[in-house]
Amino acid sequence: MNVDVLLVGGGNMGRGYLTAVRRLGLRAALLETPDRVEALLREFGDVIVAHASLDSAVTDQDEAWVGPAVGLAARTRPRGVLAFSEPHVLAAALVAEARGLPGPGLHATQVSRNKALQRQLYGASGIPQPHSRLVERLDEADRPDFPVVVKPLSSFGSRGVEQVKDAQGWAEAVARRAGGGPYLVEEYATGTEYSWEALVRGGKALFGNLTVKTTTGPPSFVELQHVPSGGPAGAEHRSRAMRLGAEVIEAMRMRDGLIHLEFRIAPDGRMAVMEAAVRTPGCFIMDVVSRAHGIDLYEACLRLALGDEPELPAEGAPFRHTASMFLAAERLGEVVPEDTAALDAVPGVFRSGLRQEPGTVMNPPESNADRMAFALLDLPTETALKDALRAARAAFAASSPIPPERAEIA
Ligand SMILES: Nc1ncnc2c1ncn2[C@@H]1O[C@H](COP(=O)(O)OP(=O)(O)OP(=O)(O)O)[C@@H](O)[C@H]1O
Numbered sequence: 001m002n003v004d005v006l007l008v009g010g011g012n013m014g015r016g017y018l019t020a021v022r023r024l025g026l027r028a029a030l031l032e033t034p035d036r037v038e039a040l041l042r043e044f045g046d047v048i049v050a051h052a053s054l055d056s057a058v059t060d061q062d063e064a065w066v067g068p069a070v071g072l073a074a075r076t077r078p079r080g081v082l083a084f085s086e087p088h089v090l091a092a093a094l095v096a097e098a099r100g101l102p103g104p105g106l107h108a109t110q111v112s113r114n115k116a117l118q119r120q121l122y123g124a125s126g127i128p129q130p131h132s133r134l135v136e137r138l139d140e141a142d143r144p145d146f147p148v149v150v151k152p153l154s155s156f157g158s159r160g161v162e163q164v165k166d167a168q169g170w171a172e173a174v175a176r177r178a179g180g181g182p183y184l185v186e187e188y189a190t191g192t193e194y195s196w197e198a199l200v201r202g203g204k205a206l207f208g209n210l211t212v213k214t215t216t217g218p219p220s221f222v223e224l225q226h227v228p229s230g231g232p233a234g235a236e237h238r239s240r241a242m243r244l245g246a247e248v249i250e251a252m253r254m255r256d257g258l259i260h261l262e263f264r265i266a267p268d269g270r271m272a273v274m275e276a277a278v279r280t281p282g283c284f285i286m287d288v289v290s291r292a293h294g295i296d297l298y299e300a301c302l303r304l305a306l307g308d309e310p311e312l313p314a315e316g317a318p319f320r321h322t323a324s325m326f327l328a329a330e331r332l333g334e335v336v337p338e339d340t341a342a343l344d345a346v347p348g349v350f351r352s353g354l355r356q357e358p359g360t361v362m363n364p365p366e367s368n369a370d371r372m373a374f375a376l377l378d379l380p381t382e383t384a385l386k387d388a389l390r391a392a393r394a395a396f397a398a399s400s401p402i403p404p405e406r407a408e409i410a
């Protein structure tokens with residue numbers, strides 16, 4: 001059997017890739033967990049012509065995806081391979097390398113998966129970034145200059161990322177993380193946070209978008225909002241992001257595909273790279289960036305994976321004002337299904353949904369997994385978008401009362 005593309009991982013947000021496969025009249029092979037294979041087959045049975053599944057107990061491990069991906073590739077001889085999220089990129093890169101297919105390349109993939117490798121290579125290339133130290137155990141590090149950020153090397157979704165602001169917090173982190181490690185202990189970089197999503201072909205960015213990111217801030221930086229229109233200093237910051245992105249692409253030796261770069265710009269204009277990853281960004285960033293530019297980033301990635309040059313807008317500025325927003329409990333709160341109706345009634349909301357089972361009682365979030373609901377917005381002006389974002393937050397809070405009888409659970 002021959003397929004056009006092997007999808008290593010598909011998740012929820014991978015639907016965009018399968019929709020593009022269908023639109024282009026192609027055939028896909030899919031590797032996912034058994035429940036996801038089943039769900040995606042129900043929706044895309046016409047384009048998924050081969051599939052394999054792996055044990056869902058080990059899906060966070062890169063290694064678990066490699067054997068099944070190599071096996072499925074041998075069976076389906078794809079002309080392209082696409083990784084979905086973080087644990088999938090290594091398996092896809094190994095398949096690409098072995099079969100001579102386009103992709104980010106093993107160098108970029110390894111670097112992408114390991115923040116300590118990134119710190120070392122970016123440092124060697126003079127790319128601006130926070131000072132950081134690699135330690136096996138936190139108690140072996142000298143007491144740092146606070147605040148610092150402690151993080152594992154290869155996790156994602158802000159899991160295990162924590163700001164420590166004083167000696168007491170440090171003692172607690174040392175005790176709590178005993179036996180964990182290795183960790184990076186980083187200088188805390190201040191400033192507005194951005195991401196840059198770029199499509200790369202032969203090591204050159206064909207397209208890049210600057211997205212402003214809002215989080216809950218310290219200590220755990222849960223992502224609340226992504227706005228792809230680049231913020232008030234739009235054009236200037238966009239071109240600075242392009243230059244920074246080009247340096248990172250070179251340091252990673254990335255060849256073809258999608259890069260998701262995260263950095264901050266301090267009030268004095270200094271940039272600091274948080275990390276870069278050669279994978280699909282989360283938080284519906286693909287959907288809102290696509291809409292902002294009137295393109296389909298999923299299709300563009302698919303074309304890159306097949307070795308083709310996607311058609312992309314020459315100018316970098318988006319023409320629609322879009323956003324993805326996430327709603328989390330400010331205090332103890334219960335997830336109620338009516339929330340999505342309230343969100344859908346806000347002008348410009350084109351998709352919304354719950355992230356938890358209705359009835360779940362949530363504390364204020366400690367990681368992205370604790371968010372309660374999301375909404376995607378698309379409006380013609382910046383002012384209209386700001387108003388709609390405010391209205392969506394208010395609509396959600398109003399329909400998600402905190403049950404007082406459960407308050408002692410907090
Ligand atoms: N050195 C730092 N200085 C300031 N903030 C930081 C630093 N490192 C991380 N952060 C904050 O923590 C967030 C998560 O960190 P990081 O991106 O390294 O982890 P992650 O698990 O890969 O997260 P994700 O998968 O959500 O991107 C960053 O987006 C940023 O808000």
Ligand SMILES: [Mg+2]
Pocket residue numbers: 158262274275
């Ligand atoms: Mg990150």
